[in-house]
Amino acid sequence: MIDRAATALEEGSSLKDAAALIAVSVTTLRNWAARHARLAAAMPPQGTRTGTGRPSTRTPSADDRLKSLWANPAYTLRDIAKALHVTPATARVWARKLGLPSRDGTAYRRQYQRDQHPGAPGKRPR
Structure with missing residues (x-):
């Protein structure tokens, strides 16, 4: 049974067709390939x-x-x-990936430390 699937794969059949030939799923065929060298060699990556x-x-x-x-x-x-037909957030992400400087002159990082945030505990406005 496993040899039939290996032969089919060696002859150029798809993984789905080889699995159907022996009435098992593609997942089962992949699992069997872990234990059978000939089948493993015939399996596509x-x-x-x-x-x-x-x-x-x-x-x-x-x-x-x-x-x-x-x-x-x-x-x-x-x-x-608008010129690139994307959202401003997407344009900013692309610019960051290209290593372009930020548009407002600041670095691409948090502008303040977490404990300096206006909403941080102990710094609530009154």
Whole structure:
């Protein structure tokens, strides 16, 4: 039974077809491959998920456009985001990933320490 699946995989069948040939699930076939060398050798590599959800619209040309718009102080973050057809938050994230300086001159970090926050315990406004 396992040899039939291994032969099917070696001949180019898909993993789903090989599993159906011997009436087991793809998961079962993968589990069996851990104990059977021939089947393991015939198995295609298991894909890795690089991301979930919506594909990114960030492209090299979008990166170049962002860099040129970001360097011009006449454009606001909202203007840049509209030009790139993304939200301002997305434009800011892309800029951070590209290593661009923040638009307001501050670093990409918390502006104050947690205990200095106006809402921190002991510093409540009256």
